[in-house]
Amino acid sequence: MSLLSTFSEAAYLLARFCPPTLPGIHGGRAWERTITSALLPSGGRAVQVSGGLTLFGTRAASGVAHELDGACVEGSLTLMVEAKAVADGPTKADICVFDRKTFDLYMARMRAGQAGAHHRILVSSTPVREDLLRYCYLYGILCVDPLLLPLPLLLGMAARPAADLFFDPVLLSELVRLGEPACAPLETRYAPKGDSMRISLHEPSAKDLEDLTWIHRVLSDEVLEVLDIELPGYFEDRAERLLSSMSGGVWAHRGWN
Numbered sequence: 001m002s003l004l005s006t007f008s009e010a011a012y013l014l015a016r017f018c019p020p021t022l023p024g025i026h027g028g029r030a031w032e033r034t035i036t037s038a039l040l041p042s043g044g045r046a047v048q049v050s051g052g053l054t055l056f057g058t059r060a061a062s063g064v065a066h067e068l069d070g071a072c073v074e075g076s077l078t079l080m081v082e083a084k085a086v087a088d089g090p091t092k093a094d095i096c097v098f099d100r101k102t103f104d105l106y107m108a109r110m111r112a113g114q115a116g117a118h119h120r121i122l123v124s125s126t127p128v129r130e131d132l133l134r135y136c137y138l139y140g141i142l143c144v145d146p147l148l149l150p151l152p153l154l155l156g157m158a159a160r161p162a163a164d165l166f167f168d169p170v171l172l173s174e175l176v177r178l179g180e181p182a183c184a185p186l187e188t189r190y191a192p193k194g195d196s197m198r199i200s201l202h203e204p205s206a207k208d209l210e211d212l213t214w215i216h217r218v219l220s221d222e223v224l225e226v227l228d229i230e231l232p233g234y235f236e237d238r239a240e241r242l243l244s245s246m247s248g249g250v251w252a253h254r255g256w257n
Contacts, residue, residue: 002077002152003042003043003044003072003074003077003079004077004079004119004121004142004152004183005150005152005153005156006042006043007038007039007042007043007044007072007079007121008121008142008144008150008151008152008153009150009152009153009238010038010041010042010242011035011038011121011123011144011150012144012146012148012149012150012153013235013238013239013242014034014035014038014123014239014242015123015124015125015144015145015146016146016235016239017235017236017239018034018239018243019085019125019126019146020034020085020125028083028084028085028086029050030085031083031084031085031125032050032069032070032083033049033050034083035069035070035081035083035123036049036050036069036070036081036083037246038242038246039070039072039079039081040072041242041245041246042072043074044072044073044074044079045072045073045074045075046072046073047070047071047072048068048070048071048072049070050067050068050069050070051067052067052068052071053065053066053067054105055068055071055078055080055105055108055109056071056073056078058105058108058109058112058114059108060101060104060105060107060108061104061105061107061108061111062104064101064104066101066102066104066105068080068081068082068101068102068105069081069082069083070083075116076115076116076117077116077117077119077185078109078116078117078118078119079119079120079121080102080105080118080119080120080121081120081121081122081123082094082098082120082121082122082123083122083123083124084122084123084124084125084126085124085125085126086124086125086126087126088126089124089126089127089128089129089132089145090122090124090128090132092132092135095122095132095135095136095141098120098122098141099120099135099139099141102120102186103186103190106118106186106190110192110197116187117185117186117187118185118186118187119140119142119183119185119186120140120141120142120186121141121142121143121144122136122141122142122143122144123144123145124143124144124145124146125145125146126145126146127145127146127147127148128143128145128148130213133213133216134206134209134210134212134213136182137178137182137204137209137212137213138204138209139189140182140184140185140186140188140189140190142182142183147217147220148216148217148220149219149220149223149224151179151182151183151216152183154175154179154216154219154220154223155175155176155179155180155183157223158172158175158176159176166222166226167219167222167223171215171218171219172219174211174215175212175215175216175219178204178208178211178212178215179212179215179216181203181204182204182212
């Protein structure tokens, strides 16, 4: 699997099976460290942890100092990560701030001629509101929460030859049509073109975003139901292996489930 798929799965496993139990800022900081500690096991070649005010040395185009919770690179692919541990889920302000600060960094990278695929991932330990999911689909932010299988995983499952034996082929087709653009890098949404950027004003439509939200939830539930029958404990086992690779399986005394 690609770094995007591998890390989104790791983030989902942590959100679903190992959510933070510590309240307030201390719990939030611990969650940031936990999520970024999954970057190297997911295949990241170089990792930037929380506290840095650049993106691997590149300052934002505006000159404003933006802190990222984490980032990593593998080949020409760059991931920018936000980790949220909030009881009611990330707010509109949380997501808009992540959107704009990462765009500011992306703009600087484009000006510097640093080509490559730039992806943004927001990992929430609690469910993300549906209206905010639609915002993220539109602007190329991959949301991971404990209730939804990450879109890259669902797209990988939809591509398997036997997928239509278990799931509605029409739903799978629509998932691919709508889900692939939602997982595309910033270069697709904000495409460099000479000294400017190009963005479509028409796609995806508001109806497409609503449909993708519904398909995402329906197929997540259906995949989990099939796995419970065909491969019980599948994701639980993968979570255990992930934790072992990250910390030697010694989290229990650190305040985590």
